[in-house]
Amino acid sequence: MNNTKVDIMVSTADDQFSAKTAFNLIQILNEMGIETNYPLQQTSCGKELYETGDYNGAKELGEKTMRQFSGKQSVVCTSSAWVAYMRRVFPKMYFNTAFHIENQEFCKRIHDITDFLVNICGTTCVNNSFPHRVLFIDNCQTLNDYPLHDEPRMLLRNTQGLELVETTSEFEITCCGFGSLAFASDFEPVSTELARRKVEFAINAGAEVITSTDTACLLHLQSYINRKKLDLRCMHIIDILANKND
Numbered sequence: 001m002n003n004t005k006v007d008i009m010v011s012t013a014d015d016q017f018s019a020k021t022a023f024n025l026i027q028i029l030n031e032m033g034i035e036t037n038y039p040l041q042q043t044s045c046g047k048e049l050y051e052t053g054d055y056n057g058a059k060e061l062g063e064k065t066m067r068q069f070s071g072k073q074s075v076v077c078t079s080s081a082w083v084a085y086m087r088r089v090f091p092k093m094y095f096n097t098a099f100h101i102e103n104q105e106f107c108k109r110i111h112d113i114t115d116f117l118v119n120i121c122g123t124t125c126v127n128n129s130f131p132h133r134v135l136f137i138d139n140c141q142t143l144n145d146y147p148l149h150d151e152p153r154m155l156l157r158n159t160q161g162l163e164l165v166e167t168t169s170e171f172e173i174t175c176c177g178f179g180s181l182a183f184a185s186d187f188e189p190v191s192t193e194l195a196r197r198k199v200e201f202a203i204n205a206g207a208e209v210i211t212s213t214d215t216a217c218l219l220h221l222q223s224y225i226n227r228k229k230l231d232l233r234c235m236h237i238i239d240i241l242a243n244k245n246d
Contacts, residue, residue, distance in 0.1 A: 005035040007069050009110070011079035012044050013215040014236075021078055021215065024242035025113060028126055029076065039068045047085040059093055062086070066099060066106050073109070074120060078238060080112035080213035084145035112142070112213055113238055114151040124154040130243050131161030135207035137198060137221075139214040140175050152213055152237055159240065165205045174198075178220035195224040202232060210234045 006029060010022040026036045046061030065086075069075045077083050087107050094103040117123050136156060142148050149172075156164050177194030179187075198221060202210050210232065212218050218234040225232050 004033070005037060005073050006116075007071065007073060007075045008036050008038045009042060009045075009065075009069065009075050009077040009082070010038075011077065011082050011215060012048070013219065014078045017219060018215050018236060018239075021236045021238050025076065025078055025238050027242050028113070028117075028238065032121065032123075032126070034121075037073075042068050045082050045086055047082055050085070050089060055093075058089075062090060062093060063099055066102050069106065069110075070102070074116060075106075075110040076113055076116050077110060078113070078236070079215065080114070080142040080146060080148055081139050081216065083110050083112050083115075084139075084141045084148075086110060088145040112146070112148060112151075113241070114155055114213060115146070115148055118151040118154055125158040126155065126241050127160075128241050128243050129160040129245065130209075130240050132208045133163045133165060133206055134209045134211055134240070135165040135167070135202045135205060136237070137176055137210060137212045137217065138172050139212055139217050140173075140179070142213060143173065148213065155241060156211070156237070162240070165202070165207050167201075171201060176217045176221055177224075178217050191220070192224065195221055199224055199228075199230065199232065203230065207232065209240075211237045211240055213237050 008022065008026060014021045029036050043064065044061050045065045046058035049061060050058035090103045090107055094100055111120060117126065134156060136152060138149065153164065156162055175194050176198045177191040179191065183191060210218065210221055215236055218236060222234040
């Protein structure tokens with residue numbers, strides 16, 4: 001992968017709550033000989049506005065995002081849910097607009113890190129080490145709109161010392177309860193119950209860590225874990241893939 005260059009897109013959740021995840025993403029790619037570029041003026045892609053019904057605001061931020069990442073190289077994002085949103089919504093939002101062609105090209109270039117590593121770089125091992133029992137949860141939007149399923153699991157199974165908790169198909173398609181900011185706040189009892197079920201499954205399976213390709217889900221679950229004072233932690237898969245010694 002020498003002489004390859006990619007742009008880095010960081011979700012607002014990672015920017016505000018887990019900046020180290022973005023640095024770890026850059027570390028993983030640099031160690032593979034991939035040059036990274038971080039556009040400093042990037043902001044939200046508009047996903048949050050779209051989900052709360054502000055379609056004009058979402059469209060404006062989407063246009064800004066495409067202008068910000070207007071090169072020809074791949075864009076690797078810290079949030080698989082962001083990628084899923086853009087791939088699903090942008091083609092409808094910008095159909096027959098001035099950004100019609102830009103949207104088509106942009107959606108081909110943007111990837112979640114696990115998709116990029118497995119399907120673009122052709123690797124399922126990044127020589128990381130994480131000797132813990134780990135439960136992977138699918139982000140609903142990623143599972144339905146990307147779709148992305150096998151790639152993160154391949155990378156976790158090839159992590160030295162990591163034991164991946166086996167799950168059922170029913171567990172995999174069940175939401176963790178976050179859904180979106182609007183859902184988690186407007187339907188708090190349902191959101192909390194769904195979180196409880198995910199966390200209970202993890203504890204019963206003997207998991208030490210819950211991981212995912214999206215920070216929003218992990219923040220939601222970690223808040224439940226903290227509130228109940230449980231011996232469990234959440235980590236973004238990028239942070240696991242960047243780990244060498246833990």
